[in-house]
Amino acid sequence: MPELPEVEVVRAGLERHVVGRTITSVEVLHPRAVRGHEAGASDFVGRLLDATVTAVRRRGKYLWLDLGSSPEPAGAPEEGLLAHLGMSGQMLMRPPGTPNERHLRVRLGFADGGPELRFVDQRTFGGLTPVELVDVDGTRVPRPVAHIARDPMDPLFDPVAAARAIRRRRTGIKRALLDQTLVSGIGNIYADEALWRARLHGTRPTDRLTARQARETLDAATAVMAEALAAGGTSFDALYVDVNGESGYFERALDVYGREGEPCRRCGTPVIREPFMNRSSFSCPRCQPRPRAQR
DNA sequence: AGGGCAACCTGGGGGC
DNA sequence: TGCCCCCAGGTTGCCC
8 A cells, every 4th residue: 555655644643642652452353464473473462561652763664663661761772563554554543442443453552541553454465563673874773674775755865876776777667666675665656656757667777767867766756755745645545544544635636647548647648557567557658658679 | 686476365346 | 136357555485
């Protein structure tokens, strides 16, 4: 589901609702939601009980809670609770006693008796994992996130280095944009939107892009995600919601994604849909011509 | 080494 | 109505 803007909406909501609170009850309703934790569901529960949330952070599409013991120890946090929303994950704040959501997977209750944090996930591609935090290039991140590149909203994001990394790859530009180890946070929607803005077809070979083209594509991705974030995220339906269950409304502003047959907003040519890695790519065949056959 | 693809799931919608 | 196929915003692991 969610790409960077949607995950950031969730992060900001969690920050408002759980920082400073101590976890005193943990219920795992579906083992698959904690499959990333090898020690299993009961160990998962034990690791979270009595932990205090000290911060809520994000890199790309990964989200995590910094956890401290209570009372607060000195120094950098050593542990966290990592969340990935997969295709359909939601983090919802709900008053205790609220009926279980159909796809409720994990429930965290707090010492103050206030709203619970519920992880709801229809397709179960997402999950929660207790993690060790490690230093990577001067930033503390969960160990499973160590290989994920900084995202464009990161103050330390280096667009020149990211453009260079993309051009070093021998692949198509869309594949490179989706590669979370080159630049993180971009998914299928924002990749298509960025390529439309940059007037590039997704199969354009990265190693034949100019530095300027690579940079402009990254800048376009950054801009479209910033706009989506300002609008509260993109949502097509009730699956994509903030911690209060409210939908964003950015879908009206998408230029190509999901607009097969509708006129390109620049030139009026009907937008086309092409198969791509078991999913879809949308583009304007005139503004974004497919590259000539490879030599 | 690095690229590309199937697999992991559930549910909604369209066609027959 | 029912069934079946296709589609969905992600990531991993495995094969080449």
